[in-house]
Amino acid sequence: MHYDTDSVGLSVEVSDDTLREGMQTPGLMFSIEEKLTIAQAPKEAGVRRMVVAHPPAHVSEVEATREIVRRVTDVKVFGLGRALRSDVDAIASTGANVSIHLPFEGGYERALEACKYTKDRYPNLELSVGLVDVSSYSHERLVRTAVEFEGAGADVIELPDTTGRLTPRRYGDLVRRVREAVSCKLSVHCHDDRGLAVANSLAGVEAGAELVEAAVMGLGERNGIAD
Secondary structure (H helix, E strand, C coil), rough: CCCCCCCCCCEEEECCCCCCCCHHCCCCCCCCHHHHHHHHHHHHHCCECCCCCCCCCCCHHCCCCCCCCCCCCCCCCEEEEEEEEHHHHHCCCCCCCEEEEEEEECHHHHHHHHHHHHHHCCCCCCCEEEEHHHCCCCCCHHHHHHHHHHHHCCEEEEECCCCCCCHHHHHHHHHHHHHHCCEEEEEHHHHHCCHHHHHHHHHHHHCCCCCEECHHCCCCCCCCCCC
């Protein structure tokens, strides 16, 4: 699903995260068959990109991802994992593209190595890298980190407001600074702790992001993400 924004001259794509982020909704659980059914709905709505599972977490997540890759065609499917070789291999074994997130505690050398490993070992897969909790970064550190991971092979840099602390002006400013420093695609992933997930996502688009991560009904961890 693409949305042409006349005000900023961008074509913006929705990335559906219902099956991955939605599984973190308190009390919610999807069976594999339910995941397959749910995966068809965004496709029918025009979505062509979705993050469907966390394959390194459990064999059922591996199975679900493989089945979605096999049965939901004409959609770019991603599995999520940590920035570790073992997680990358688990995701790649399903046939899905690779989405990895950085460690919360910093120490990015191993994560950079995992990115380079992904592009060397699986050159045909798209690599998306999430810079976890962008509100905890200084502007300079965020830009520097984004540049480093683009250099390590990231096709997409995700900018998650993991704790939902930011406001549209602050989040848009962060996205704009990263946009000025990198040429790869940027993706916004905003949590709704303050009820600002949609507003922050739109601010990120106006600042230059090409991808918006969202979930049906805003499902997700804590108060969810953009609806």
